[in-house]
Amino acid sequence: MNAVITGWSAVSAYGFGRHAFTEGVVSGRATAAPAMEGAPDTHVCWVPDLDPKNILDGKGIRHLDRASQLALATFSELVEPGVDTGERAGVVLGTTAGSHQVELDQIRDTHRNARPHHLAPKQVASGTMNCAAAQCAIRFGIHGPNTTVAGGRGAALHALGYARRLLAMDRADSVIVGAVEEATFARAWFTHAAGTRPGQWLGEGGAAFRVEPSGTSRPVLAEVLGIGTRLALNVREGHLPKPQVGEGGLHDTLATCVREVLARAEVSPSSVHAVVGPEPEGLFKDLADVPDLSFMGDTGSVSSAYAIVTALGVLRLPGEVVLVTSADPDGAVACALLRLGNSRSDHDG
Amino acid sequence: MTAAAVRRVVVTGMGVVSSIGIGLGDFTEGLRSGRIGARRATSFDVTGFPSELVGEVAGFEPERWIDDPSRLGRASQFAVAAAAMAVEGVDLDYLRARRALISIGTTNAQSQDVDAIATTAVLDSPERMDPAIARRVTSQGIPNDIARSLGLSNVDSYVIGTACSAGNYGIGDGVDAIRLGEADFALCGGADAASRRTFAAFHRLGLVAPDACRPFDAGRKGIITGEGAGVLLLEDLESALARGAHIYAEVLGYGLNCDGVDPVAPTRESVARCIRLALDDAGVKPSEVGFISAHGTGTKTNDITECNAIRDVYGDSPPPVVALKSMLGHAMGAASSIAAIGCVAAMNDGFIPPTANHREMDPECAIDCVPNAAVSAQVDIVQNNGFAFGGDNAVVVLGRYDRSSR
Incomplete structure (x- = not known):
């Protein structure tokens, strides 16, 4: 399913x-x-x-x-x-x-x-x-x-x-x-x-x-191709945050998480057209511009929900694959791979 | 997709921190002997409250399981210790090479940490809040602390914040993740620490008993707030057999739904529907269930509603219905996961735990609550109820692995 x-x-x-x-x-x-x-x-x-x-x-x-x-x-x-x-x-x-x-x-x-x-x-x-x-x-x-x-x-x-x-x-x-x-x-x-x-x-x-x-009678805004999560183990040392780079840091862990999801979904990095959220370095080329969501401030748990609805409602990439990512200061990273539908979602206009 | 078409899920580890015992052996002995966990609270100041009894965890030595316990809040300490007990004897490299779900239910998450910095903010100044404590008040820190303590990075790790049934939600979540092959194993259950704010809130609602928790009793006056953690190691049957793991029980299924009626009071029809969902998911007939571990809070409303809902499903002669909260107190988000572990321990050791503090059955409840003393019994299948404020119900069905009817 x-x-x-x-x-x-x-x-x-x-x-x-x-x-x-x-x-x-x-x-x-x-x-x-x-x-x-x-x-x-x-x-x-x-x-x-x-x-x-x-x-x-x-x-x-x-x-x-x-x-x-x-x-x-x-x-x-x-x-x-x-x-x-x-x-x-x-x-x-x-x-x-x-x-x-x-x-x-x-x-x-x-x-x-x-x-x-x-x-x-x-x-x-x-x-x-x-x-x-x-x-x-x-x-x-x-x-x-x-x-x-x-x-x-x-x-x-x-x-x-x-x-x-x-x-x-x-x-x-x-x-x-x-x-x-x-x-x-x-x-x-x-x-x-x-x-x-x-x-x-x-x-x-x-x-x-x-x-x-899938199979619903309602127009599809996106298909969920895959979801990945991991925990960066190297973000806290005692009470102090550590630099987020290197093995076990947030960035590396997110990159691992994304590679796993792409592999499971059998989607190549070159097929990904946009990344909403933190972008794993060196994995993607020629991505579409994505609006900056930081003008809404630190929205905590909603930041990942905003990233998803941005993919659904703001990006104009019908039929293309979009990656949504998140990285939390406590170490959890997550991503979802979506294939956008051909339906317009702003049907209230 | 039906449960029969998917992988079977077994319990291969159990860790428990509770007011009546720490570790499976001590806890099981507590259940069998009807031990009462209520004591004068020491982990927060009860001066000025109408009562001072809490089902508080006593004699907990976190350094037995945690390298530097001072880094963790009390709820995290309980959860990490319980998880360490659940994986005792399992090669950590084996676990690290596999995909895990860590789904921990809680009502109040890092309650004592929140109380601490909130107290600083209101009595002193928010500028003097301890940054180390502020960093760890995010709920997700609890399962993340479990993962960090075991060196598990390939995890989906989060909290289920569905209040007092959250432990059963965590177990159900683990069951589905393993059935679907999304996780190779799950560490799931619940954790909560008693706190001043929780104590105040239940007192404000008039739901705290002054002396003892007496579920189903005509003279019951409410709950005793409690704390602790129950964490289960779940995996699919084949992997458990392949690695020669000890199998404590099988999780046969679960059900969950929402009353969607009242923020506080439970609804009979909805609770009955949740029980049916769980039994259907487990492929179990009511007549096969040996006893029911009730939500059994000891409040006026819960106990009558729950007993009526049980009769709606089971008819007029339900199996024994016992309330472990009479012994443990109400450990909030940990309650149903600790109770689930209690169900497994009781099945394996051939007894039905008692409902303690019992004097006189409320005729509106009218069930066999196994008053005050455990009874010996061969039980193959148990139903474990969990309900929450907000109408969030979750019921888990567990079976002995070596039961005859599988």
């Missing part, structure tokens, strides 16, 4: 929906805006005008963590009742760690309130990583497998691999795969302290795409 992708959506610093994403990414506009109070940086690449009142019917959204709000906004443009709903439809949603902001707020409550367990009651359900995926299931009626995959920058690629197995084992007829990440005071400081986004503003957003078995 080969998996195919038949739809996508995105909420980003360029705004809501496919059109805003495509237009913004192609423009290469900067998106940074003044940061939240007390942040370690002066700017953050916000999703502009994220307003709980405008998400679905607006009811009960305000109390959710921002990541869950972003997930619901992202799903709103993609979910088709009857296709993406019911017992045979699934959700596999990537994240780095859910909402660190809820965790920080709750820790503050444990220290500041009269009793340590006097947490804000409406925030408790947002305190687990699966809140966003579960909210999508509840609000849209998606009763099949519902899995949260925490995987750093490559989360959407790990999630795609997981979803492909669900389909291969006939556990679902279709799966919405994606990732969400929130820009909050807590994530700004945690990533700042960790030093994992040197020189980058904090970013946020959500992206999702529908994965189905």
